[in-house]
Amino acid sequence: MTQWLRRRIVDPLLILLKQGLAPDRLALCVAIGIVVGNIPILGVSSILCGVIALVFRLNLPAMQLVQAAMAPTQVLLIIPFVRLGEWILRAPHQAISAKDGLELIAHGVLNAVIVLWKAIVHAGLAWLVVAPFVTFILYRVLTRVFERIAVKINPSGVSTSRHTPNP
Secondary structure: OHHHHHHHHHHHHHHHHHOOOOHHHHHHHHHHHHHHHOOOOOOOHHHHHHHHHHHHOOOHHHHHHHHHHOHHHHHHHHHHHHHHHHHHHOOOOOOOOHHHHHHHHHOOHHHHHHHOHHHHHHHHHHHHHHHHHHHHHHHHHHHHHHHHHHHHHOOOOOOOOOOOOOO
């Protein structure tokens, strides 16, 4: 598993640093990829990452790579996001489970959306509340991590400027 993660996620990100992508830009791409990859509404993360990358001129491959890697945590976080949304709105708890959700989806995505509409709204609201804070924290931490890695990769020619253009 470690080898797979390194080969499929870490190494491609390191290649982007070696090619000159500024550490802060890579950190922003990874932070957004993580957060959007965990949006509790299945099927929208790839499109949302694409739109964000195009609008803000970010590195789309880095964002898509990271958001795709978030699929397991995305599924695991759906119910906690639903519960947080219910708490924010002071709404009654819905009886939902991962098993029930998968059974609904098996009978058709549209049917599942109709039945789970309130849960989807609650989860989406919770994600909207949490996402900016988590993105900011991840960005700050990852910027420092990628700056240190960039110095190790190319100690003499690395620019850690926050304004280095995206290649």
